[in-house]
Structures are given as structure tokens and as C-alpha cells.
Amino acid sequence: MLVVALSIAASSACAQTITLAQAIESAWQRAAESTATQGFLRRAQAEQAVGAAGWAAPPSLELSQRTDRGLSGTGVRETELGVSFPLWLPGQRAARQQLIAADTELARAQATAGRWQVAGLVRASQAEVHLRALEFAQVQAESQALLSLSQDVERRVKAGDLAPADALAAKAEWLQADVRVAQAKEHLAQAQLQWRSLTGLDDAPPLGTYPPPSSDAASLLDEHPLLREASLRAEAARRKVDLVSASGRSAPEVVARVRQDVGGRGDERVNSWGLALRVPLGTDDRNHPLQAAALAELELAEAQLRLMKQQVAVSIEAQGVTQTSLAHQWRGEQQRAALLRERANFISRSFRAGETDLPDMLRALAAAHAAEAAAQRLLTQQAQAAARLQHALGIVP
Template identity: 30%
Template sequence: MPRLFLAAACAAALLAAGQRDAAAQQTPLSRPPLAVPPEVNPPAPVLRPPTPAPRRAPPPREEPPPPPRARRAPPPPSGPPPMESAALARDLDAALSIDAVARAIQGQREAVRSRDAQVRSPIAGSPAIGSSFRSDTRGPRLANEWDVELGAPLWLPGQRSALAGTVNAGVEEQERRLALRRLELAGLLRDAYWAVGAAESELRVARDRLATARDIGRDVQRRVELGDIAETEALLTRNETLAAELDLARAEAAVQAARAAYRTLTGGSEAALLPPGTSAGMAGARPEPALGEATPHPAIRAAEAALATAEARARLVRATPIDNPELGLFTRGQGGPATENGTSLGLRVRIPLPTEARNAPRRADAEAERTRAEGELIQARRVIEGEIGLARLGLAAAGRNRQLAAQRRAVAEQQLTAARTAFRSGEIGAFDLFRVRQLQIEAAAVEARAEVEAGRARSRLNQALGLAPRG
């Protein structure tokens, strides 16, 4: 009996072992009884967003540690990337003082302002003195008559106030035209300013290229002397050094040309281009004025002033349907045996009559001028709105390009550092080193251009908004 119980137990154990072996050999399609735990398969929690905990660390291969370039790259600019010097306003004043268009506008403003003397006058024009003498045909001693007259034109009702309105509107129009011309010169000055900045950035890249070429040349020459590399590879270094020197000479000439063009525009002043510490230069760099649209654009203000002037002239035309009447005071004397002897006084009035031949052309000219000014105002508003929109898009694009260019240069510098280390250890040759060096030069040049373009984009936006540099 005990032997029978022992045999049954052994058979049961052998049967259980066989079932476990069969379960272990089942395929995935046969649904094994023991499911694979989730932590054994890392991608599973990542692909199902509801299951992973918010603070659970993902697998290392999903989020590798930040590369060195992310730590070395400059952060995105939080404020305006470019800087405009405070001395730019002084250079703008110097350019405005020698500008022919601005001087003509100032002269026209004084000419319009001089008409205020007529408004202050009690009469509508210049007084006149007249005299006449008459003698009888029988002889000068028988009948003589003479008279002397003093006359002056009179103001029509409302004419004086209408004329004062044209003077005020004309002066305001010239003032706004001068402000618009100042903004136009600011645009030219900003272009010249950033042209100098672009030339100087290329000069810095050229100097850096020459310095690095000479540094690499020393490493190559040291390895040539040690016999690690052939003498022909030193010629590659010499070629790169000569090319860097040539680019440096060209960059220096471009800087001098850009500065000369800037001085030509300002009449010799270049305060904005001087270093911050100089006495004649700026008192430190500062950002451009804050972007805002509270103040209307000078072009819109000038168009509004032109429309106001046209409307004032139309009111003056309506207030003067006739020429000014004239009032004269005269005295008359008579003498001789054939006439009465004595002196008399009198008044004489001359009132012109209105005619359509006189008034129709004047009304038509005034209406045509008003219509033209109104159309120019509508067009100015439409064009400025479009320019502001394009300038904002350009500024956003320039900011993104500047950030990407900075990251690219950081990566290129890491590549160059690694390549130089590999070259010193003999892992790569000079050709591979200079290939990596060329990538770093291109990245540095692109970053320099991106920085200048970011500054130029901010200046263009300020120009579109009508913001001129202020001291």
C-alpha cells in the first residue's frame, strides 16, 4: 500500500513537470499563462500615455542627457537683439542739417509763416495813393482841378480767419514734412549703420580665421618636425594662412568703405560708430526706443496735414467769392476864374461783383487738391500697415535664424575642438582637420550675419513704425 501511494505521487509530479515544460514552449500567439511584466519592455509605457506616472523617469534611450552644444549655446534673446547707440540721434541731426530736401522744407516753412504778417494787418492788402490834375482847354489859368486819394482793400466777412487757417495749416504741414524727412534720413542712416556692422562682423570672423589658421599651422609644423606627417601637409596650412590673410585684407577694406559711406551721409560725423568709452562717442549702447504705435507715423501725420491745408484753402476760396473791395478817401481842389474856387473831401468805394468765370476754376482747383490729399492719406495708411506687418514677420524670422545660427556655431566649435584633439593624437590628418575648420568658419560667418540681420530687422520695424532715433 505505501508503495502504491509513492508511485502515484511520483506520477503526479512527472505530469506537472510536463505541463510546465509545455507552457514554457508555447508561442506568443498561444497566450501563455504568465504575462510579461511591463517593466521588462520599456517602450510599452512610453507608447501608452495614460499608464506612466507624471514624474516617472523615462528610459535613457528615450531622452538622452543634453548634449554639450545645448549647454554652450546662448539662450534665446528675451529682449530686442540689436542695439542702437544713443549717438545715432546726433549723427541723424548732423545728416539733417546738410540735407538739401530738409533745408528746402525749412525754407518753405518760413515762407508760409511769413504770411502771418498779412493776417495781422488791419487791411486786406497794401494801401495806395493816387493823384490827378485836370485843366480847362481854354488855358491852365481859367479852370484847374486836382485831387489826391488814399485807398486800401477791405477784408471780406470771414476772409481773415480763413487766411489765418491756411497759414497755421501750412506751417503744420511743413513741420510734419520735416519730421517725415527726418524719418527717411533715419532709414538711410540705419542702413549705413548696419552696413558698417556687417562689415565689422566679417572682419572679426576673418581675424578669428587667421588666428586659428596660424595656431593650427604651429601644430602641423610641430608634427612635421617630429616626422608624424609629410611635409606636403604643411603646404596646406600655409595655403590656408595666406587665404585667411587675403580675406582679412578684404574685410578691412570693406569696413573702411562702409565707414566712408556713413561719414558721407552724416557730413563727417560718426559718433554712433565710436566705442562706448570714447568722449566723442556714445555714452553707452542702449536699445532702440520701445516699440509702440501710440504716436501716428510721420507719413500719416504729413498726409493729414496736407489734407488739412487743402481744406483750409477750400474754406478760403469759399470765403472770397469776389476780389477785395476798396475804400478810398480823397480831397479835391478847384481854382481859376472859370470855375469855383475851393477844396472838397470825399469817399470812394469800389466793390467787384462775383462771376462764375472767376470762382469756378478756383473751386475746382481747391477740390482737386483736397481730393488728392485725401487719396494720399488713405494710401499712406494702407502702405504703412503693410510695411509694419512685413517688418514684424522679418523680425521674428531674424530672431529664429539668430538662435539657430548660434547653436550651429556651438556645435561647429565642439567639432573643431574634437578634430584638433584627434589631429594632435594622430587619429586624423590635416585635410580632415581643415575640412572641419571650414565648417566652423562657415558657421561663425552665418552667426555674424544673423546677428546683424536681427539688428537690421529691429531697425526696419522701428522705421516702419515711424520711430526715429532720439538722443
């Protein structure tokens, strides 16, 4: 137990320079989702300039010329230059600006939700590193205890107190424990490599302690990253329906024209200008498919929001049940480990006094180590469950 405690303390001391928030931020900067969400946000911000424009679409230029060259040859020429400006329909510009604002908020929420998902991966990798480090420290402590026992048995065999078979059995147990040390070291190295690949950092911060959630923890769900993203997705779909409703027809256009007429056979040039209004006629064949598609998108977004609320609530409840169960298991396993350690100490004294044989001693020692390892593992799993509950509640460091 002392070796385990010292190993865990040393591991924690090395990781003190790194916080979980720093690890999550490092992983988020390395994640592909970070680049994608930044692209969504830039696109939404670019759309804001479109919504603020005075025209529904970019103006267009018209240029035409008519002449009788090659026909009557009198020199008649007509040149016309025009610029058309698409106009907003009543309520269309406001609906477009509201949709752009909703899309911008959705892009920000997508970034927050993506960071929350990366935080879950970081928490899982952090817990895996600490569980594997604990496993390695435990089997290493067991190996050291069995090595000490093997050396003691060998000395007693040489002194004639024990049979040579006991020395072989003790050494075999130590070699088996040494194999488990190598396996645990491999598992720890793999967990550390996964952590380094995810975060780019060498050390994992220690598992934190979290207070139990308050009775009004359900109020936090309004700000849960997944629920906020789903809610804003539904809001954006709702604004899209409003925009489609306000865009019943194509944009009308105001056309400003400048015209120059040149008469034939030396007539003077005549310049004129004019305004025209082009009003496209909307039809049900055009509008109904657009409205149906927008309404279908809204219904899907609202259904996904309802399902997401149920899933988040179930996840929070499940993590609470797990945390309660692990606390109960740990109390029982801790008492069992204390009893088995006390029993192993009694049998150890009896073995040194020659009153107990080696197989009983080995079994007692193995049972005590297994119970202590289980208790320590459950304690680490409690910290992991507390972190998962915080994650389920949508809390990101």
C-alpha cells in the same frame, strides 16, 4: 570667438561718446532737406503777418491832375489824391488765417518727416558699419586660426610627422583667408566713409536694444511723421477750399480822396474830400476754375493720406515678420555653431594625435567658423531689424 568679442567690445567702447540721437541730429543739420524745410517754415510765418493785417491787400495810392493849360488857358486846374483800401469779404479773413495756421503746422510736420527720413538713412549706415566690422573681425579671427594651424603643420613637417604637401595646403588656406581679411577691411572702410559722409562723425554708435512694441503700438501711428505730414497736407488743402469759397469775388475797396479845384482867372481854390466804394462783380467764369483746382488738390491729398496709412501699416507688419524670422534663424544657427565647434575641437585633438588627416581638419575648422559667423551676423541683423521696426513705427531718438 574671443577675438571677435574683443573686437566688437573695443569698437563699442570707442563709440560710447556718441549717441544715435546725436548722429541723427548731425546728419539732419548737413542734409539739404533741413534748409528747405526751414525755408518753408519762414515763409509760413511771414504769411501770418498778412493774415493779421486789417486789409485784404496792401493799400494803393492814386494821384491825378487835370488842367486846361495849352487849351483855353484860363488857369483851371484840378488835383486829386486818393488812397484805396482793399476790404476782406465776409468770412475771408478767418479762412485766410486758418489756411496760414494749417500751412505753418504743415511746414513743421515737413521738418519732422524730413528728420525721420534722415534717421532711416543713419540707422541703415550704422547697421552697415557694424555688420562690416563684424565681418572683418570674423575673417581676421579665422585668418589667425589658420596661421596658427599652418605654423603647427610646418613644425610637424620638419619633425617628420606630416608630409610636405600638408604644409603647402595649410599655408594656401591661410593665404586665402588673408585675402578675405583685406577684402573685409576694404568693405569696412567703405562703410565708415559712407557714415562719415552722412553724419560728419568718425565713429558709429553701438546698435541699441529696443523693447518689443506694445499691443497698442497702432495708436502711435497718429503721430507717425509721414502720416502727420500727409494729414496736415490734406487739412491745408481743405482750408484752401474754404478760402476759395469765401473769396467769390475780388476784394471790394474803400477809396478816400482829397481834391483841390482851382478856378480860372483868379478864382479861389476849393478843397474837398470824399469816399468811394468799389465793388468788383464776381462771375462763374472766374470762380469755377479756382474751386475745381482747390477741390482737385484736396482729393489728391486725401488719396495720398489713405495710401500712406496702408503703406505704413504694411511696413510695420513686414518688419515684425522679419524680426520673428531672424530670432528663429539665430536660435537654430547658434545651436548648429555650437555643435560644429565641438566637432572641430574633437577633430583638432584627433589631428594633433595623428588620427585625422589635414583636409578633414581644414573642412571642420571652416564649417565651425562659417556657422559662428552666421550666428553672429544673425544676432546683429536682429538688432538691425528691431531698429527698423522702431523706424517703421515713426520713433526717432
